[in-house]
Amino acid sequence: MSQQNTDESSGGGDSPDPTDDEMLIQTDVSESVSSSGSTRRETVVRAEDINVWYGDDQALQDITLSIPEKSVTAMVGPSGCGKSTFLRCINRMNDLIDSARVEGDLYLRGKNVYDDDVDPVALRRRVGMVFQKPNPFPKSIYDNVTYGLEIQNKGGDYDEIVERSLKRAALWDEVKDQLDESGLDLSGGQQQRLCIARAIAPDPEVLLMDEPASALDPVATSQIEDLIEELAQDYTVVIVTHNMQQAARISDQTAVFLTGGELVEFDDTQKIFENPESQRVEDYITGKFG
Numbered sequence: 001m002s003q004q005n006t007d008e009s010s011g012g013g014d015s016p017d018p019t020d021d022e023m024l025i026q027t028d029v030s031e032s033v034s035s036s037g038s039t040r041r042e043t044v045v046r047a048e049d050i051n052v053w054y055g056d057d058q059a060l061q062d063i064t065l066s067i068p069e070k071s072v073t074a075m076v077g078p079s080g081c082g083k084s085t086f087l088r089c090i091n092r093m094n095d096l097i098d099s100a101r102v103e104g105d106l107y108l109r110g111k112n113v114y115d116d117d118v119d120p121v122a123l124r125r126r127v128g129m130v131f132q133k134p135n136p137f138p139k140s141i142y143d144n145v146t147y148g149l150e151i152q153n154k155g156g157d158y159d160e161i162v163e164r165s166l167k168r169a170a171l172w173d174e175v176k177d178q179l180d181e182s183g184l185d186l187s188g189g190q191q192q193r194l195c196i197a198r199a200i201a202p203d204p205e206v207l208l209m210d211e212p213a214s215a216l217d218p219v220a221t222s223q224i225e226d227l228i229e230e231l232a233q234d235y236t237v238v239i240v241t242h243n244m245q246q247a248a249r250i251s252d253q254t255a256v257f258l259t260g261g262e263l264v265e266f267d268d269t270q271k272i273f274e275n276p277e278s279q280r281v282e283d284y285i286t287g288k289f290g
């Protein structure tokens with residue numbers, strides 16, 4: 001686990017005329033959660049009273065939590081408790097589900113992403129996502145990595161960005177001589193690292209990962225776990241996982257959701273696994289139910 005203690009609240013650029021993108025980058029200096037008091041990092045994502053329904057069925061109830069920067073936050077809990085739904089609130093992917101309705105406030109660096117003036121596409125530039133099943137496009141490895149940059153019309157030295165992103169995703173050495181070959185010809189673990197390279201190429205601030213290793217074998221899973229810990233030095237990583245050991249190994253904070261879409265406990269991972277406040281959380285993480 002990589003706890004970083006930075007007391008400072010980086011604050012505020014003094015530019016009087018923010019651009020559209022900068023409108024989304026206001027600083028939230030609220031303190032991140034920590035029962036031990038040891039972790040005081042700037043909050044990047046803050047959810048306040050988030051409720052989500054699919055039609056008449058409520059999937060999340062009054063979720064309030066703060067996710068600190070440059071760390072790994074794990075969302076755990078039994079199937080159907082709303083972990084993925086919460087992840088999709090952060091980059092407004094629930095907007096794409098007709099029956100979904102979100103109420104409450106979700107701040108990204110102090111700006112409510114549900115405000116009318118927020119463009120969800122611009123938001124998703126700043127909040128990248130990696131899914132459970134590796135989903136490279138039927139394109140070359142190179143084009144997979146540059147895809148996000150191209151659709152955003154983002155300039156820059158693509159050769160350099162491809163190399164940097166693949167290195168960050170721990171894939172460069174394996175593919176550097178076959179960048180023109182299809183991403184679909186890679187192994188499952190390599191494909192997932194390619195998807196991570198694609199997600200980080202536009203340099204997002206937050207990286208959402210929805211069970212990124214659950215379709216992979218143990219060796220590929222271990223590589224992805226190492227990679228996630230490394231990525232947290234530069235990005236704020238939020239990961240959904242079914243795997244308690246994985247959450248314990250790689251996350252700094254853990255949020256435990258339970259049936260009914262309730263957030264029962266959110267704290268430093270060590271505290272959650274060694275001395276949770278809630279009996280229901282203890283029962284869940286020790287395998288008594290779920």
Ligand SMILES: Nc1ncnc2c1ncn2[C@@H]1O[C@H](COP(=O)(O)OP(=O)(O)OP(=O)(O)O)[C@@H](O)[C@H]1O
Nearest residue numbers: 054059077078079080081082083084085086097099
């Ligand atoms: N697109 C959707 N349409 C309708 N209901 C949905 C949709 N997506 C999720 N749900 C429902 O919302 C609830 C929460 O689902 P969600 O996928 O967020 O849970 P989860 O904790 O991520 O589950 P899992 O661990 O099985 O992936 C479930 O009851 C699920 O059936």
